[in-house]
Amino acid sequence: MEFRDQLVEQVPRLRRYARALMSNREHADDLVQDTLERALSKTEFFEKGTDLRAWLFTVMHNLYVNTIRKASMRAMHVGIEDEGVAERDEMAVTPNPAGSLELRDLDFALQQLPLDLREVVLLVGLEEMSYSDVALTLDIPIGTVMSRLSRGRERLRSLMSGKVPAARLKVVQ
C-alpha cells in the first residue's frame, strides 16, 4: 500500500485526537492537515515496518507544541469567537440529553487540563495506546507517563464532579 494511502487511513484517528486536544474544530483540522503535510514531506524519517500511527502522533505532538510556543511568544489574543463556543451547539436537542451534557462536561474539563496531562489522558483513553508507545510518542520516560496519567485523570474527576478547589482571594490591605 502506498505511503500516502496509509496516511489517509490514519486520518480519522488523527482528527478525533486533534479535536479532543483542541476545543476549536477548525484549528484541529488545520493541525491534522499540517501533520499530514509534514509527514508527506518527511517520509525519509519514517522507518518502514514501525508503527505509523505512533510516528504520526509524534509529528502532531511536536507541531502542536510548536504552535503553542509560538502563540505564547506572540502573546496572541484569542477572541471569544476563536474558542469555538459556537461549536458547542448549545441549542441542539439530542436523543440522550444527559449523555450529551456529560460529553460537553468532559470536553470542557479536558480543555482545563494542562497540555501535558491532556495529551497522556487522550493517548491512553481515546487512542488506547500502550504506556510504552505513549512514552515514545511524547519522548518522555514511562514513569512520567504514569505520573501524568494519574494526575490528569484525577484532575478530570475533580473538575467533572464540581469539586474544583475555589481560588483563594488575595487579602488586599
Add this chain to the structure above:
Amino acid sequence: MAPNDRALERPLNESDIHAYVDGTLPDDRALLVVDYLRSEPGEARRAGFYARLNTLLREVGSQADETGSNRVRAQCTRVSRARAGRRMARAIAVLVMALTGLVGWIAATRVNPEQMDAAVTMALKGAEGERWAAAQTVHISGIGAPDFTDAGLRLVGRRSMNIGLFTRVDSFIYLNAQNEPLIYASTLAMYRFVRNPWIAHRVGTARLLTWPSGWSRYVIAGEARTRGLMLAANSTAKK
C-alpha cells in the same frame, strides 16, 4: 519462587489501578486489584470513574464526522503533486545544467572558421619559409591526410597547432610540381553540414578554399598563384 509469585509479592501501586482500568494488567495482578477495590469503596468509585472516562473519550472520538476527510485527502493530493512538481523541477534543472555543460564543452572544443583560417594561413607562411626542394613524399600513418596525387601534389609534412586550451588544428603540407606548398586542414564543426561546394576567399596573398561536410570543416590554402589548389579541392568533392 515462580514468576507469578514474584508478581504477587510486589505491593499494589497507583500504576496497577490505571493499568487495570486500561485492561493492560496481567491477570494475576488484576485479581489483586479487584480484591483491593472490593475492600475500598472510595477507590472503587475512583477506578469506576476512570473506566467511564475512557468510554466517554471514545464516544467523543466516534462523533468526529468524516466531512473533513475529503478536505484532508485533497490536501494529501495537493502535497503529493507539489512534491512531484518539485522533483520534476529538480530533474529539469539537472538536465539544463548538463546540457549547458555539454554546449559549453562543445563550444570550447570546436574551432570557429576565423580561427581555422588564421591557423591555416600561419601554417602556410611557415611552410613557405622552409626549403622543400629536396623533400620527398612522406607516409604519415593514421587518418586525415588525403591523397592529392591526381592533383599533382605530394605529401611532405604535418603540423599541429594548439588553439585555446582544448582545441588543436592538424594540417598537412603538400607540394606541387613547382615545390610550392599547399596546406590541407580539417576540424570539427559545431553543426552537421551537408557537403557544400568550396568557397574561395583571400587572406593577404593567400587563397583559402573552404567547405563543410558532415561534422567537419575543411580548408586548402596556398598562394593565389599556386597550381593544384583548385584541383585538390575539386578532388575531395568526388570522394
